Amino acid sequence: MLTAYNNMGRSLNKKGDFDAAIDSYKQALKIKPDCADTYTNMGNALREKGNQEAAIQSYKKAVQIKPDYAEAYNNMGAALMDKGDPDAAIKSYKKALAIRPDYADTHRNLSKITIYTSENSHFLEMQRLHQDKTLNDAARCNLSFALAKAHEDLGESKKAFSYFAEGNALRKKMLGYTIDQDHNLFTSLRKAQPSILKHALKSIANDSGPVPVFILGMPRSGTTLVEQIISCHSDVTAAGELKDIGRFGGVLAQGVTQATTEAVSEFRQNYLSELIKRSDGNSLITDKMPQNFRYIPLICSAFPEAKIIHVQRDAAATCWSNYKHYFPANGLGYCYDLKDVTAYYALYSDFMQFLQTSYSERIYHLNYEKLTTDQETESRNLIQYLELEWENACLSPQANKRSVRTASQQQVRKKVYQGSSQQWRKYEPLLNGAFDELMNFKERSR
Numbered sequence: 001m002l003t004a005y006n007n008m009g010r011s012l013n014k015k016g017d018f019d020a021a022i023d024s025y026k027q028a029l030k031i032k033p034d035c036a037d038t039y040t041n042m043g044n045a046l047r048e049k050g051n052q053e054a055a056i057q058s059y060k061k062a063v064q065i066k067p068d069y070a071e072a073y074n075n076m077g078a079a080l081m082d083k084g085d086p087d088a089a090i091k092s093y094k095k096a097l098a099i100r101p102d103y104a105d106t107h108r109n110l111s112k113i114t115i116y117t118s119e120n121s122h123f124l125e126m127q128r129l130h131q132d133k134t135l136n137d138a139a140r141c142n143l144s145f146a147l148a149k150a151h152e153d154l155g156e157s158k159k160a161f162s163y164f165a166e167g168n169a170l171r172k173k174m175l176g177y178t179i180d181q182d183h184n185l186f187t188s189l190r191k192a193q194p195s196i197l198k199h200a201l202k203s204i205a206n207d208s209g210p211v212p213v214f215i216l217g218m219p220r221s222g223t224t225l226v227e228q229i230i231s232c233h234s235d236v237t238a239a240g241e242l243k244d245i246g247r248f249g250g251v252l253a254q255g256v257t258q259a260t261t262e263a264v265s266e267f268r269q270n271y272l273s274e275l276i277k278r279s280d281g282n283s284l285i286t287d288k289m290p291q292n293f294r295y296i297p298l299i300c301s302a303f304p305e306a307k308i309i310h311v312q313r314d315a316a317a318t319c320w321s322n323y324k325h326y327f328p329a330n331g332l333g334y335c336y337d338l339k340d341v342t343a344y345y346a347l348y349s350d351f352m353q354f355l356q357t358s359y360s361e362r363i364y365h366l367n368y369e370k371l372t373t374d375q376e377t378e379s380r381n382l383i384q385y386l387e388l389e390w391e392n393a394c395l396s397p398q399a400n401k402r403s404v405r406t407a408s409q410q411q412v413r414k415k416v417y418q419g420s421s422q423q424w425r426k427y428e429p430l431l432n433g434a435f436d437e438l439m440n441f442k443e444r445s446r
Contacts, residue, residue: 002031009041016243018049036066040075047079050240055079070100077109086113102129104142108326111146116153123150141170145326161430164324168336177333179340186347192255193297197358199261200301209272210279212303215288217311218348220321222368226311227288228397229379235388237282241289244274253298268302284386296355300362307386313368313421315438319345320424338434349441375416
């Protein structure tokens with residue numbers, strides 16, 4: 001039964017049903033209260049849910065039971081980073097590596113919060129490990145991304161690019177991704193849109209729950225910064241990147257399940273029942289899953305009261321930032337090939353243009369570059385769109401103490417800065433024209 005509860009918990013966690021996963025792990029602990037694996041699994045579910053403090057406590061219980069548990073120390077380090085405590089995270093990662101020196105995931109995690117010099121001992125150790133001919137693809141992939149980061153710190157763009165190319169090729173191979181998967185997805189989304197629009201909900205007269213604010217766009221476009229700004233407001237709760245739109249509505253949005261008014265209404269209730277658990281009693285709550293842009297027709301039909309913020313960033317900057325990041329989630333396969341990421345950007349851009357015909361009045365387009373160059377004006381416009389009174393706290397998103405789980409967690413703890421959208425140009429001579437077609441994309445705003 002212990003194994004069954006743990007397996008059930010992992011399955012539920014993967015689906016995004018974190019509360020049910022946690023309940024399953026609690027049942028497992030009733031059977032075996034000193035099971036370190038269960039405490040680690042529960043920590044993972046708590047972290048996914050956004051309860052970092054409870055996750056850290058769960059990992060601590062795991063290492064109390066099993067002091068040589070490298071995975072628990074690695075995951076605890078990630079939760080500490082979510083909380084904004086890099087010093088404690090480094091200590092936790094180093095404990096993991098002391099137990100398991102070849103733990104490639106931890107090397108990559110540690111690399112993200114280390115500024116390297118050529119004599120850095122961790123840099124030298126990663127180089128030594130990377131030369132091991134017996135490394136499996138997953139370990140080599142993690143080390144390649146870590147070494148790319150180290151060489152980038154050293155200003156060695158050619159070496160960094162070489163490691164990025166190796167890491168991305170391995171990641172794409174492991175995921176078994178082809179761009180055809182997303183071509184088919186967007187075809188399905190377009191075909192399903194007229195029926196979803198036809199069955200849009202007209203009235204929510206007796207609904208008193210929180211108003212969802214969807215912050216969406218391409219990953220690495222600035223959605224985390226926008227959520228930080230909004231959630232500085234006293235009337236807003238930040239829920240982070242929720243999987244619930246895809247979990248409850250993916251088959252509806254793609255036309256796998258036929259759209260009906262009843263189906264749209266059921267989707268709405270399922271989503272809101274999860275959302276309200278995170279609202280903390282505030283009137284607005286953000287869901288900043290970037291890929292929710294694919295579900296805008298369903299969002300508009302199910303949530304006539306919702307606010308939708310589409311964050312746009314320079315196309316080349318967005319694509320490069322996708323390419324250079326290792327994403328633990330498996331649903332971003334297009335990121336790991338320069339041709340794929342530019343092809344996906346075209347799919348995204350064309351889809352957003354397609355949506356303008358029916359939803360132009362529902363979508364607030366926010367330009368990331370304008371936000372960084374004229375922070376106050378763009379922030380005030382954003383808060384006005386949300387129909388909130390202005391609060392000066394929204395000008396200091398770096399002071400927001402909430403947990404951040406995205407790849408931008410370090411950047412958003414700094415003051416808003418300019419120039420990040422030009423960093424890709426250091427690699428432009430190495431791209432062999434891969435981004436040339438992106439110059440044809442002009443940002444579309446209201």
